[in-house]
Amino acid sequence: MIRAACIQICASDDVAANLRETSALIRDAHRQGAGFIATPENTNLMAAGKAAKLEKTFSEADDPSLPAFRALAEELGVWLLIGSLAIKVSETKTANRSFLISPQGAIAARYDKIHLYDVDLANGERYRESNTVAGGDRAVTADLPFGRIGLTVCYDLRFPHLYRTLAHQGAFLLTVPAAFTETTGKAHWHVLLRARAIENGAFVLAPAQCGIHPNGRRTYGHSLIVSPWGEILAEADDKPGVILADIDPARSAAARAQIPSLCHDRAFGLGDRADLAEAQVWAENSRDKG
Numbered sequence: 001m002i003r004a005a006c007i008q009i010c011a012s013d014d015v016a017a018n019l020r021e022t023s024a025l026i027r028d029a030h031r032q033g034a035g036f037i038a039t040p041e042n043t044n045l046m047a048a049g050k051a052a053k054l055e056k057t058f059s060e061a062d063d064p065s066l067p068a069f070r071a072l073a074e075e076l077g078v079w080l081l082i083g084s085l086a087i088k089v090s091e092t093k094t095a096n097r098s099f100l101i102s103p104q105g106a107i108a109a110r111y112d113k114i115h116l117y118d119v120d121l122a123n124g125e126r127y128r129e130s131n132t133v134a135g136g137d138r139a140v141t142a143d144l145p146f147g148r149i150g151l152t153v154c155y156d157l158r159f160p161h162l163y164r165t166l167a168h169q170g171a172f173l174l175t176v177p178a179a180f181t182e183t184t185g186k187a188h189w190h191v192l193l194r195a196r197a198i199e200n201g202a203f204v205l206a207p208a209q210c211g212i213h214p215n216g217r218r219t220y221g222h223s224l225i226v227s228p229w230g231e232i233l234a235e236a237d238d239k240p241g242v243i244l245a246d247i248d249p250a251r252s253a254a255a256r257a258q259i260p261s262l263c264h265d266r267a268f269g270l271g272d273r274a275d276l277a278e279a280q281v282w283a284e285n286s287r288d289k290g
């Protein structure tokens, strides 16, 4: 059992202010008993335009937010998922990179957002994330004392096979730090997050950006923690804050035992993982008895 928290923020183009405000909410979550705390996509920077973004981002070695978050994780003795930092990886591009930080302050995992948000909405909103971001090319899981988690970011949410892959790799909890637009969040956010939880029998932890950012962009907020059965365990409103829920990995095992859709997944073959096969045997035995 671990208490998990999602931090909701309204990041600006002021890196120091974003660090200050996020750190205060992380301390707040820790005071409320959280041992695993996750922050949104682009925790360090929501910039207005490419030039502004490149001017305010650094290589991983020189980024000022990362050592501060590592020190904070160590000070509080918590697992910290920094949903993403914009990290400069070339003269013209950044990575949209998640960092998992251990209670010792070590970087336990990194994940670069794979799917980039190049989208034109009917209302004229236009996004070209690939103008400033170099996409990642591999799925990432990480082992925590309470189980294996799978890392994703924002628009990845619309690619269910990534979540399937992470579940088949043993993840019982999926992280989806986001800066979902207000427009698409209203229409799709809850449904997509609950679907990823239900279809994979996994907890979903989705810390979100909210409010109005420097470029006039509006994000949806409504950070969400979803159970492996698809229940909303905690939900934020549209303001900065903290939400919490207790995570019991047994709930994932129980959901997968009742509905062994991961085992029945012909695309991935049957029973190639011992614990999934076990869940299926458990389910078949219970059916026989019933």
Ligand SMILES: O=C(O)CNC(=O)[C@H](CS)NC(=O)CCC(=O)C(=O)O
Pocket: 041, 042, 045, 046, 047, 116, 117, 127, 128, 129, 154, 155, 158, 179, 180, 181, 184, 185
């Ligand atoms: O641009 C930045 O500075 C930070 N990056 C983001 O906010 C990213 C890319 S624009 N946002 C999303 O992926 C929203 C996805 C979304 O809203 C959907 O899938 O509908």
